[in-house]
Amino acid sequence: MAGTKCIITGVPGVGKTTVITEALKRLEAAGNPYAYLSFGSFMFELAEKQGLVKNRDEMRLLSKDDQRRLQQQAAEEIARIDGDVIIDTHASVKTPKGYLAGLPEWVLDALEPDLFVLVETDEDQILGRRFGDLSRVRDLDTYGALQSHQSFNRAIAAAYAMKTGCTVAIVTNADHLVDLAIDQIVGLLT
Amino acid sequence: MAGTKCIITGVPGVGKTTVITEALKRLEAAGNPYAYLSFGSFMFELAEKQGLVKNRDEMRLLSKDDQRRLQQQAAEEIARIDGDVIIDTHASVKTPKGYLAGLPEWVLDALEPDLFVLVETDEDQILGRRFGDLSRVRDLDTYGALQSHQSFNRAIAAAYAMKTGCTVAIVTNADHLVDLAIDQIVGLLT
Amino acid sequence: MAGTKCIITGVPGVGKTTVITEALKRLEAAGNPYAYLSFGSFMFELAEKQGLVKNRDEMRLLSKDDQRRLQQQAAEEIARIDGDVIIDTHASVKTPKGYLAGLPEWVLDALEPDLFVLVETDEDQILGRRFGDLSRVRDLDTYGALQSHQSFNRAIAAAYAMKTGCTVAIVTNADHLVDLAIDQIVGLLT
Numbered sequence: 001m002a003g004t005k006c007i008i009t010g011v012p013g014v015g016k017t018t019v020i021t022e023a024l025k026r027l028e029a030a031g032n033p034y035a036y037l038s039f040g041s042f043m044f045e046l047a048e049k050q051g052l053v054k055n056r057d058e059m060r061l062l063s064k065d066d067q068r069r070l071q072q073q074a075a076e077e078i079a080r081i082d083g084d085v086i087i088d089t090h091a092s093v094k095t096p097k098g099y100l101a102g103l104p105e106w107v108l109d110a111l112e113p114d115l116f117v118l119v120e121t122d123e124d125q126i127l128g129r130r131f132g133d134l135s136r137v138r139d140l141d142t143y144g145a146l147q148s149h150q151s152f153n154r155a156i157a158a159a160y161a162m163k164t165g166c167t168v169a170i171v172t173n174a175d176h177l178v179d180l181a182i183d184q185i186v187g188l189l190t
Numbered sequence: 191m192a193g194t195k196c197i198i199t200g201v202p203g204v205g206k207t208t209v210i211t212e213a214l215k216r217l218e219a220a221g222n223p224y225a226y227l228s229f230g231s232f233m234f235e236l237a238e239k240q241g242l243v244k245n246r247d248e249m250r251l252l253s254k255d256d257q258r259r260l261q262q263q264a265a266e267e268i269a270r271i272d273g274d275v276i277i278d279t280h281a282s283v284k285t286p287k288g289y290l291a292g293l294p295e296w297v298l299d300a301l302e303p304d305l306f307v308l309v310e311t312d313e314d315q316i317l318g319r320r321f322g323d324l325s326r327v328r329d330l331d332t333y334g335a336l337q338s339h340q341s342f343n344r345a346i347a348a349a350y351a352m353k354t355g356c357t358v359a360i361v362t363n364a365d366h367l368v369d370l371a372i373d374q375i376v377g378l379l380t
Numbered sequence: 381m382a383g384t385k386c387i388i389t390g391v392p393g394v395g396k397t398t399v400i401t402e403a404l405k406r407l408e409a410a411g412n413p414y415a416y417l418s419f420g421s422f423m424f425e426l427a428e429k430q431g432l433v434k435n436r437d438e439m440r441l442l443s444k445d446d447q448r449r450l451q452q453q454a455a456e457e458i459a460r461i462d463g464d465v466i467i468d469t470h471a472s473v474k475t476p477k478g479y480l481a482g483l484p485e486w487v488l489d490a491l492e493p494d495l496f497v498l499v500e501t502d503e504d505q506i507l508g509r510r511f512g513d514l515s516r517v518r519d520l521d522t523y524g525a526l527q528s529h530q531s532f533n534r535a536i537a538a539a540y541a542m543k544t545g546c547t548v549a550i551v552t553n554a555d556h557l558v559d560l561a562i563d564q565i566v567g568l569l570t
Contacts, residue, residue, distance in 0.1 A: 092348075096377075097359060098306070098358045098360070098378070099348075099351060099359075100355070101348075101351040104354070105355075106355075151344070152358070154535060155538070156348035158345070158481075158532055158535035158538070158539055159349040159351075159352040159536075159539040161481040161484075162483070162485060162539040162540060162543065163352065165481060165486075167478035170478070187476075188478070282541065285547055287549060287568055288547035288548045288549030288550070289548045290541070291538075291541040291542045295545075341534070345535040345537075345538035345539075348538070349538055349539040
């Protein structure tokens with residue numbers, strides 16, 4: 001459909017929500033509004049409508065086939081949205097069994113994103129933010145584990161670029177420089 | 191088919207054989223046995239049965255088309271195995287013409303792995319192990335060459351994750367900590 | 381078709397043109413001549429023939445669909461060339477919207493390359509060469525930006541290897557050692 005499909009990702013604690021929220025406001029103020037959706041929430045609502053789950057915790061209990069089908073259906077519905085959309089998701093998710101692609105092939109084929117953004121910052125800063133934000137339960141990662149995760153995200157983003165032809169932009173959300181990160185996101189979406 | 195298909199990889203000298211052998215014993219003792227196969231040996235036996243080669247050295251003389259067909263047939267047969275299987279292979283193979291994908295697309299499509307494990311350790315430790323093990327002819331790599339190879343393996347593992355939806359787990363097999371590596375593999379397969 | 385399809389890539393300023401030009405001479409002198417083409421120029425000539433553009437600057441104004449179709453047609457025509465060919469292009473292109481895959485899936489599927497070469501060197505040396513070559517307008521990259529770009533190129537090369545089964549060779553074109561780089565390219569193509 002007409003419109004830019006932009007995927008924004010970042011490891012937990014990097015400040016993705018903050019930069020997306022502000023970028024959406026500025027884009028709207030500039031007369032260039034984007035719709036916003038979280039891929040995970042979108043999938044959950046789909047599963048709920050289909051009577052597969054009653055709450056979000058049950059999502060991980062779904063069979064692999066059900067999860068894959070839901071991912072694909074969610075991607076197909078999002079692709080049909082007319083207009084510009086920011087899709088909030090993860091490049092990869094850290095699970096007890098290793099890194100899991102946030103956008104496996106069947107999602108990419110259905111979604112056909114135009115732009116893929118990695119929000120990153122120094123691992124030390126992410127650790128600082130995770131300790132500082134006691135309102136959310138975050139992974140207890142080490143510096144090295146975070147480095148490995150961010151590096152894996154860059155690698156899988158390259159695979160996404162090969163698969164879809166989307167561009168991959170890296171936006172640094174450094175301490176004290178959140179405005180710069182928001183400006184960059186707005187610039188990418190304008 | 192029912193069962194977990196787990197691919198375990200690592201550069202020569204990282205101690206992959208040791209950790210797989212011990213992990214298989216512990217999994218069996220815990221009442222959760224895995225079958226084991228080496229992808230290369232499996233392909234060779236297939237080629238032998240088809241009268242294409244008489245010994246393992248002849249494998250590299252096969253045409254590119256024959257090699258690809260054999261890879262695909264091997265992957266299809268392995269996918270039909272009922273039950274849990276560890277598949278021992280390489281994320282990428284270092285050849286005189288550069289890095290070669292251990293699991294190109296046609297293998298992944300046929301195999302549909304659930305879990306992909308990278309066994310890694312510091313390059314210095316790998317060099318030490320290669321010098322120490324005079325029973326096998328190993329590549330004479332430098333520190334930098336090993337670093338480049340391990341890094342390429344992580345990148346290609348990300349592409350595998352995108353393609354198949356398998357998880358990618360990184361297990362460090364550090365000097366004096368082989369038990370930890372085995373525990374982690376057992377944990378991933380349990 | 382018969383013949384090796386070899387893709388050679390490198391960030392602007394790495395000295396790709398120099399090493400390709402010399403490698404072509406040596407290969408010809410050794411009785412093993414390669415045809416040469418630039419993927420970008422090949423696409424432009426195709427667009428010109430189809431009356432889509434009048435000059436090269438107009439290429440970036442083409443619709444996404446036209447660009448994709450032209451890429452695919454160019455790749456199909458190159459794949460039909462009989463004999464050995466060096467294809468000069470980029471692993472990824474740095475654009476205002478982020479990194480763009482030089483060889484997205486539809487190009488790889490049509491082209492089926494045998495060998496993919498990354499010409500690299502230290503970021504400091506690339507910066508030095510860019511400053512030294514005032515005849516061309518180059519990107520004003522920082523050390524970190526170049527590092528990020530070269531690293532992204534390695535990651536996307538791994539995805540290309542997964543997709544096509546081509547080998548990925550890394551050739552360092554270091555200051556004062558250009559002959560070594562040329563020798564390595566000649567060796568890969570012989």
